[in-house]
Amino acid sequence: MLISGIVRSILKNWLRVLLCVLLTPVFLIYAALRAVIGREGAFREVYEWLAYIPGIVGRYAREVYLRFTLPRVGSNLYVGLGTLFSHTDMEIGSNVYIGPHSSIGKVVIGDNVLIASHVSIINGGHQHGSERVDLPIRNQPGEYPLVRIGDGAWIGERAVVMADVGEHSIVGAGAVVTRTVPAFAVVVGNPARILRYRQPGNEPRQRGNDMNEPALRQGERYEKAQSSPSLDNPSMAY
Numbered sequence: 222m223l224i225s226g227i228v229r230s231i232l233k234n235w236l237r238v239l240l241c242v243l244l245t246p247v248f249l250i251y252a253a254l255r256a257v258i259g260r261e262g263a264f265r266e267v268y269e270w271l272a273y274i275p276g277i278v279g280r281y282a283r284e285v286y287l288r289f290t291l292p293r294v295g296s297n298l299y300v301g302l303g304t305l306f307s308h309t310d311m312e313i314g315s316n317v318y319i320g321p322h323s324s325i326g327k328v329v330i331g332d333n334v335l336i337a338s339h340v341s342i343i344n345g346g347h348q349h350g351s352e353r354v355d356l357p358i359r360n361q362p363g364e365y366p367l368v369r370i371g372d373g374a375w376i377g378e379r380a381v382v383m384a385d386v387g388e389h390s391i392v393g394a395g396a397v398v399t400r401t402v403p404a405f406a407v408v409v410g411n412p413a414r415i416l417r418y419r420q421p422g423n424e425p426r427q428r429g430n431d432m433n434e435p436a437l438r439q440g441e442r443y444e445k446a447q448s449s450p451s452l453d454n455p456s457m458a459y
């Protein structure tokens with residue numbers, strides 16, 4: 222058992238080294254494209270070719286390429302067939318699994334994270350402005366807030382994640398996460414709401430639970446901002 226594990230690990234590392242050599246032309250194309258169309262464009266253009274290589278060769282080719290192009294990738298990364306990345310401004314921890322056909326935006330992924338297939342992680346909900354009605358929405362600039370997926374989190378099949386997910390929390394299959402998920406929470410539904418905490422005692426200390434509160438209307442948002450706890454008004458702190 223131990224010996225077969227060691228042999229497998231040696232073979233995997235040999236495959237990585239072999240792919241580093243075989244992918245040299247790919248890296249050269251990336252470097253040339255980067256000089257012409259910039260880092261993001263070159264990264265996406267080249268990665269799309271690797272995204273659809275099936276089997277073990279594809280998996281290791283994607284891992285090697287991401288390690289070469291992203292600022293930080295930990296050990297033991299699995300990226301399934303057809304999963305796309307749209308930003309180079311991201312980090313991936315160690316022991317991370319990303320299933321097939323997912324779409325990953327500008328994200329910091331912690332260690333031991335499990336992302337199922339067909340998951341979309343997008344940067345908030347305002348990638349385009351919509352205030353002006355005299356301009357097409359696609360021409361209005363928006364915001365791309367960084368999304369963080371905490372250590373040990375599990376994102377279920379076909380979830381859409383638009384906000385941070387806390388450490389060791391679970392996002393149920395098909396959930397649409399629009400607000401920060403607290404650590405150790407299990408959230409489900411659209412919009413995602415807290416179903417339970419994984420262990421008693423993990424509940425946040427503060428009163429109330431923002432994620433399960435109904436969304437506030439414009440006027441209510443203003444009133445809440447006026448009365449919310451702050452350093453100037455410590456007696457309001459939970």
Ligand SMILES: CC(C)(COP(=O)(O)OP(=O)(O)OC[C@H]1O[C@@H](n2cnc3c(N)ncnc32)[C@H](O)[C@@H]1OP(=O)(O)O)[C@@H](O)C(=O)NCCC(=O)NCCS
Nearest residue numbers: 337338376377378391392393394395396407409410416417
């Ligand atoms: C969220 C999840 C972990 C279950 O958590 P759980 O605490 O064991 O929940 P239960 O199965 O006891 O269900 C509790 C309630 O939540 C509901 N529920 C469970 N999962 C749900 C989901 N994904 N979306 C909506 N509601 C869900 C159940 O219907 C049940 O509702 P009810 O009390 O009205 O009958 C699981 O359902 C899930 O979605 N896992 C992800 C699976 C996946 O995507 N795998 C991909 C391969 S990695």
